[in-house]
Each structure stands twice: as C-alpha cells, then as structure tokens.
Amino acid sequence: MTTPDKPLIMLVGMGDLSARVLTLLLGHDATSRVVLAGRDAETARRRGNLALFTAANLGRHADIRSVGLDLRNVAATAETLARVRPDIIFMGASLQSWRVITQLPKPVFDELDEAQLGPWLPMHLTLNHLLMRAVRDSGTGARVVNAAFPDAVGPVLDKVGLAPTVGIGNVANIVPALTHGAAHLLGAPVEEVELRLVAQHYFSHYVPRFGDAGEGAYHLDVRVAGAPAAVDHHRLFAQLDNRLKRLGGIDGQLLTASSAVRVLHGMAADSGVRAHTPAPGGLPGGYPVRIRRDGAELDLPEGLTVERAVRINEDCQRADGIERIDDDATVHFTERESAVMNRLLGYDCTSVKLGDCPHWADELARKYGEFAARFDT
DSSP states (O other): OOBTTBOOEEEEOOSHHHHHHHHHHTTSGGGOEEEEEESOHHHHHHHHHHHHHHHHHTTOOOEEEEEEOOTTOHHHHHHHHHHHOOSEEEEOOOSSOGGGGGGSOHHHHHHHGGGOSGGGHHHHHHHHHHHHHHHHHHTOOOEEEEOSSHHHHHHHHHTTTOOOSEEOSTHHHHHHHHHHHHHHHHTOOGGGEEEEEEEOHHHHHHHHHHSSOTTOOEEEEEEETTEEOOOOHHHHHHGGGTTTOOOOTTTTHHHHHHHHHHHHHHHHHTOOOEEEEEOGGGOSSEEEEEEETTEEEEOOOTTOOHHHHHHHHHHHHHHTTEEEEOTTSOEEEOHHHHHHHHHHHOOOOSEEOGGGHHHHHHHHHHHHHHHHHTTOO
16 A cells, blocks of 8 residues: 555666666665566566665665556556556656767767757657656556656646656756865855756756856856855866766766656655756756655746746757747757758658657657667677
8 A cells, every 4th residue: 555655656667777766766765665667577577676685685675566568558558557556657768768879989979969969859758758648547646757858858748738747867967066066166065055057958968078058058046055156157167077077878877866866755755855857847947946745846046037947948958959849749959950960860850749759759760770880890
C-alpha cells in the first residue's frame, strides 16, 4: 500500500541515468519504494536486484519491484499504471540520448553541435507524449518528473494539457559550479552563497564548454547571507571552462542524477527544498523553485516577474534552435540550426506538428545512423 510518507516512485527507462538515480534514491528512506519499468522486464529486475543488494551493503533497506512497459502501446501502459499506481514517475526514456553525438570524432561533433539541441526535439518529445497520454488515461494522477529535454518538451505538451509536472537537469546542473565560482570571487563561504538563475538549456550547455554565455539570455541573482552581491559575470562564467571545469558525457550523468533525486526526494518528503528545475508546470526553460509534494513552486528573485522570466527563456530557446512553439503545439526551428542538420545529415525539418513527431524521430534516427556510420572504425 502506498502511504503518504513514503510514495511509490516509478522509474521509466533503464538507461545509465535511471540507474544512477535509482542508486541515489535508495540512500533516503522517503524514496526507498521504487518500481522499475522498461521494455525488458528481466533487465529491470536484475537492475533492481543490484541496487537492492548495494543498498543492503550500506545498511539501507528498500522495496524494489519491476514491470515490463512499452511506451509505444499507450493503452497497455495506461493499464499498467492503473494497476501499479505510482505516485511519482521519473521519465528517463528517450529515443536517442543527447550523449550519442558526443561519441563522434571531436571535429565532427563540434560541427554538428552547432545545430544545438532544439532540432533533436522529436527524439525526446515522442515518448514523453505517449507517456503523458497514458498517465491521463490511467486516472492515477501520477506526477511526472521528466529528464528528456524538459526545457522544450514541457512547454510543447503544455499546449495540449499534457505537460509533465517538472523537469530535471540542465539549469540545475550549472548552478553548483556557479555557486562555487561566486563564492571564490566574493571570498565568501560557499554555504552562504545563494543563486537564483533563470536560463534555458542552451545556457547550461554553453557556459561550461566555452566560459561565456554565448547568445544565451539569462537572469542571475547572487546573494551572500541573504544580502545582494555584485559578481562580474564574465569572470564567473570563465571559471567553468577553467578551474571549475568538470567531467562531462556519461560521467557527467551523476550530476544530472543528483538534480533528479533532489526533486524526487523533495516531492516525496514535501520538503519545500530550494532547487532549480526546467519546465515547472510546463513553462519554457529553467527557474529557481521550491519543491513540494505536487511539484515545483516558482521562487523568482525579487523584482523579476514570471512574464519577464518566461520571455528570457523564450529568447534563450531561440539560441537552442527553437524559434517558437505555436498554440497548437507545432514547433518551429530556427533557420540557422536547421540548416546545420540539413547540410550534415540531409535532415530537412523546419517545423514539427505534435502528431507527426514519431515520423520525424524515425527519419532523424535513420539520417543520423547513416551519417555516424561514415565515422565507424
């Protein structure tokens, strides 16, 4: 039986990120009831057993189950959700991880990366759309925490009333480094430094790689012991490509997993913990929030309105390759970034209707597979 103090959390998708999230979840009693869901139920079961035994070695006890789940079958997924009745769903599945293109030779990756993440949206939106339809049809009222390009997936699905509750990663991944960098510049204890950052995925992707904000709009508020503090943004951002540079790629998934667990634990415990999340309530981009049982409440810095914060993220979204999202959930991609995809992959897609996402995802997977095969050794 699900109890108010210990909700049942379902992890959908058994990739590297979900595996790391699972391990971290079991370190907290409030998040120790978990059901793993994936297309391969046997792999999910074995993954669950590994986490269970690891937790036992550390003196932690957990309740872990596993179920088979094929997101492409909406009716069957809805039936499974209605039977299992998770309180919170962590969506870790995607048709192609953002990490895949990082395996290309670096000069090739650098060229393709100029397309930004926006044009890859069908890979992340397709399964989220199917999941959210199943959640709706299940009648469970489960809250969904999305890891797959939430900055854009959330606002697209919000247009049709199917936005996940909140996202993880992206803006949350850059805040710890910025906090340490600000503490260094201000000569202040890091525990006394508090940041509130409004920024879309592009910003959190670009700054650690290049040490500046590029074309990304953002809003950053810094306080020390509650008092406003002035920080040179140029010097602050430069540290992330220097003294505060971290491992990325698959190693960097640990940071993303920790951001997910902060949100999941905050919801499970109804803690009100401060965090940064993408797409709270389907808004575009990332925001400072407080995490409650039902999701995230905006915690914007004084003087910054919701409307202004949304405009900042919509501006930054264009730097990420998404021109706009129409009221009917049609997504229009920017000309420059679309041209990169067309030139390198032969993938010519300037806009996507929500219902056509599976087609474009299949087309993109085929085109990318042909492209990547040229560099296999």
